[in-house]
Amino acid sequence: MLVTLKEILKIAEAKKIAIGSFNTTGLECCEAVIGAAEELGQPVIIMHAQVHEEMGLTTLDVIGRVMMMMAERASVPVCVHLDHGTDLAYLKKALDLGFTSIMYDGSTLPYAENLANTCVAVEMAKRYGASVEAEMGSMGIRDKSPDDPDSLYTDPEAAVSFVRDSHIDALACAFGTVHGLYFTEPKLDFARLEKIDKLIDIPLVMHGGSGVSDEDYRHVISLGIRKINYYTYMAKAAGSAVADFENKLYFHDIAVCATRAMRENARHAIEVFSNLTSDKA
Numbered sequence: 001m002l003v004t005l006k007e008i009l010k011i012a013e014a015k016k017i018a019i020g021s022f023n024t025t026g027l028e029c030c031e032a033v034i035g036a037a038e039e040l041g042q043p044v045i046i047m048h049a050q051v052h053e054e055m056g057l058t059t060l061d062v063i064g065r066v067m068m069m070m071a072e073r074a075s076v077p078v079c080v081h082l083d084h085g086t087d088l089a090y091l092k093k094a095l096d097l098g099f100t101s102i103m104y105d106g107s108t109l110p111y112a113e114n115l116a117n118t119c120v121a122v123e124m125a126k127r128y129g130a131s132v133e134a135e136m137g138s139m140g141i142r143d144k145s146p147d148d149p150d151s152l153y154t155d156p157e158a159a160v161s162f163v164r165d166s167h168i169d170a171l172a173c174a175f176g177t178v179h180g181l182y183f184t185e186p187k188l189d190f191a192r193l194e195k196i197d198k199l200i201d202i203p204l205v206m207h208g209g210s211g212v213s214d215e216d217y218r219h220v221i222s223l224g225i226r227k228i229n230y231y232t233y234m235a236k237a238a239g240s241a242v243a244d245f246e247n248k249l250y251f252h253d254i255a256v257c258a259t260r261a262m263r264e265n266a267r268h269a270i271e272v273f274s275n276l277t278s279d280k281a
């Protein structure tokens with residue numbers, strides 16, 4: 001059941017939950033994530049990140065078609081999203097494949113340029129009936145609290161004008177999370193998030209979402225986060241499972257072992273994001 005980001009985040013808002021949004025770098029990831037969501041009967045977002053093509057992990061042309069096919073066949077609502085598109089032509093390619101949502105990432109550009117390109121992405125997506133997420137602020141440097149968070153994290157007042165002038169459907173905000181592994185506990189700026197949520201009435205997105213404690217997930221969801229981007233710790237769970245796996249002769253056995261580990265990891269994340277776990281804060 002294919003849905004747009006706007007539609008899926010409406011479900012999240014009504015239930016005051018966050019939708020797990022997983023990078024699917026291969027067929028095994030797609031099976032793990034959609035399988036976990038179907039098992040729990042929860043909506044889910046699957047994403048292809050432009051950088052994963054640049055890293056040689058997969059191509060939009062191939063994995064995008066797999067994602068679309070699996071989303072259409074799923075028994076739960078699935079949004080197929082392009083993550084961190086920095087190039088407008090690449091965003092168009094995703095829309096041509098049927099992606100129901102794109103993220104334009106101009107976060108490293110000056111405000112005016114980020115806004116202008118985001119507006120182009122919004123106009124383009126509108127022609128396909130797709131949604132748009134954009135980002136303001138930067139994720140910062142891993143394991144190093146920035147000396148001046150104001151220069152790095154999302155500025156609540158600037159975010160108001162950015163959202164108003166761009167007409168995006170969801171805003172990715174920077175408030176202390178980073179992509180990849182955490183080597184020290186992440187320190188999130190909850191006060192900043194609360195302020196952004198009070199000023200802005202579209203759903204908020206947390207990137208660098210894996211590796212955060214369940215308690216912090218519940219806290220950010222209570223402060224308006226409706227989409228949590230998640231990949232690294234799911235991929236790490238697969239890596240650890242394969243490292244411990246004794247039967248490594250054939251790739252197909254390794255792939256099954258990795259898929260099971262990712263599915264288990266994604267299932268736990270979706271349970272927490274959907275408020276299904278019993279140890280509620």
Ligand code: 13P
Nearest residue numbers: 180208209210229231232
């Ligand atoms: P993690 O690296 O924390 O899994 O975050 C993924 C992400 O934010 C993709 O946009």
